[in-house]
Amino acid sequence: MLKDLIATETVAPEKCAGCGSSIRDRYYLLVADRAWHNQCLRCCKCLHTLEAELSCYSREGNIYCKDDYYRVIVANPLLLIR
Numbered sequence: 001m002l003k004d005l006i007a008t009e010t011v012a013p014e015k016c017a018g019c020g021s022s023i024r025d026r027y028y029l030l031v032a033d034r035a036w037h038n039q040c041l042r043c044c045k046c047l048h049t050l051e052a053e054l055s056c057y058s059r060e061g062n063i064y065c066k067d068d069y070y071r072v073i074v075a076n077p078l079l080l081i082r
């Protein structure tokens with residue numbers, strides 16, 4: 001599922017889904033219904049930060065860059081059956 005990265009202005013401190021600490025930055029990312037520090041949003045496979053990308057992919061709570069999403073999900077049709 002393609003997600004647009006949404007930079008959101010912090011109202012109340014939210015916990016980062018990546019590192020677990022609260023977010024005090026003015027802006028954070030909201031992906032897969034969770035909040036992330038800009039630098040904590042990384043592909044779970046290659047650990048490349050996705051901050052500079054304008055989109056990322058999420059599946060079952062894991063975040064993927066485009067390349068890994070296609071490599072992992074599309075190359076494994078069994079994962080698509082749900």
Ligand SMILES: [Zn+2]
Binds near residue numbers: 017019037040
């Ligand atoms: Zn974090």
Ligand SMILES: [Zn+2]
Binds near residue numbers: 043044048065
């Ligand atoms: Zn990746």
